Amino acid sequence: MKYLENAGEMLERLEKYGAFIVVSDGEKVNTMTIGWGHFGIACGKPAFSAMIRNSRYTKEFLEKNPEFTVCFPRDASYRSALAFCGSKSGRDFDKIKECSLNLTDSEKISVPGIENCAVFECRVIFKTEMTPENTSPDTAGKWYRDGDYHVIYTGEILNVR
Amino acid sequence: MKYLENAGEMLERLEKYGAFIVVSDGEKVNTMTIGWGHFGIACGKPAFSAMIRNSRYTKEFLEKNPEFTVCFPRDASYRSALAFCGSKSGRDFDKIKECSLNLTDSEKISVPGIENCAVFECRVIFKTEMTPENTSPDTAGKWYRDGDYHVIYTGEILNVR
Numbered sequence: 001m002k003y004l005e006n007a008g009e010m011l012e013r014l015e016k017y018g019a020f021i022v023v024s025d026g027e028k029v030n031t032m033t034i035g036w037g038h039f040g041i042a043c044g045k046p047a048f049s050a051m052i053r054n055s056r057y058t059k060e061f062l063e064k065n066p067e068f069t070v071c072f073p074r075d076a077s078y079r080s081a082l083a084f085c086g087s088k089s090g091r092d093f094d095k096i097k098e099c100s101l102n103l104t105d106s107e108k109i110s111v112p113g114i115e116n117c118a119v120f121e122c123r124v125i126f127k128t129e130m131t132p133e134n135t136s137p138d139t140a141g142k143w144y145r146d147g148d149y150h151v152i153y154t155g156e157i158l159n160v161r
Numbered sequence: 162m163k164y165l166e167n168a169g170e171m172l173e174r175l176e177k178y179g180a181f182i183v184v185s186d187g188e189k190v191n192t193m194t195i196g197w198g199h200f201g202i203a204c205g206k207p208a209f210s211a212m213i214r215n216s217r218y219t220k221e222f223l224e225k226n227p228e229f230t231v232c233f234p235r236d237a238s239y240r241s242a243l244a245f246c247g248s249k250s251g252r253d254f255d256k257i258k259e260c261s262l263n264l265t266d267s268e269k270i271s272v273p274g275i276e277n278c279a280v281f282e283c284r285v286i287f288k289t290e291m292t293p294e295n296t297s298p299d300t301a302g303k304w305y306r307d308g309d310y311h312v313i314y315t316g317e318i319l320n321v322r
Contacts, residue, residue, distance in 0.1 A: 001172060001173065001176045004169060004172045004173070005169050005173070006169060007168040007169040007172055007200060008165060008166050008167060008168040008169045008170070009169070011162060011165045011168055011200065011201060011202060012162065012165070012166070014202060015162045015202060035202065036201065036202045036203050036204070036205075037201050037202065038199035038200060038201025038202075038203070038208065038210055039168060039172065039199060039200060039201060040172060040197065040198050040199025040200060040201075040210065041172060041175060041176060041196065041197045041198065041199075042197050042199070042212065043197070043300050043303070043304050044197075044303075044304075047199065049199055049201065049210070051203065066297075124297065125296070125297050125299075125300045126291055126295055126296040126297065126300060127295045128289030128290060128291055128292075128295065128313055129289060129290075129295075130287055130289055131289075134287055134288045134289065134290075135286070135287040136227075136285065136286050136287065138286075139204050139286045139287060142204070142205075143204050143205075152289055152313075
């Protein structure tokens, strides 16, 4: 399916480097680092599923404007930016500015991408929520001891650039 | 990440032919055809997310034994079996028998695979549920007019053969 041909390679980059998810409410642009995510087919569309913990500032943006880009760096050049964006909150920092990230306009959505990345432009078609009852005890014990579960935003991939 | 290298190819097969998801409660083996699904990284593990509608017999099996295989045919040779298993319920037919499917033992889970397929052995690490409130109106109108939403079973891929 269009946009999914390189899913294996993108998942390899995701594991190796991480990726940026970028969101915007029309005024402010925010980003965070992700290390997890899924590519697939949902509701007849090519899709990317992003896992965002309930506490995240990024979630507030997605609730206002359900569009996002996932930006996969090609190499380790974004290492320090990814470390910063994965450990600091956009509530405390303008991460785009702090990391001197250059944004690039998207073609199908209002949210920009990041230069020198493979940019997947996505619009949410549904979201689902992880809960303690529906998570295996091992997984809950390892990743969710603080109760801060993930919301999963499944976005149709509208464009890749 | 191990087991995800061929995600792009498997998603292509999924779109082109569909795939079998196989479940078992220890006594009975059941299968259904899927055309949607996601490969990715979740909770630090290689994962496959299977979308199963609430009404499906397959769901009853997963609630008893949260293990499944996803079996991707290599070509169109399973066309008639996939059509049968995608339109008939295991409540009415023993689909394995009706379609003369040859099962093959899994190495890491109790649920078998189907011969001449790429078999992904998975154990559920969490499930999430689609709801009308959390689905875009377009998507809900197109796929869920009867209210029979999908439950999404995210399984760790434990083995591929």
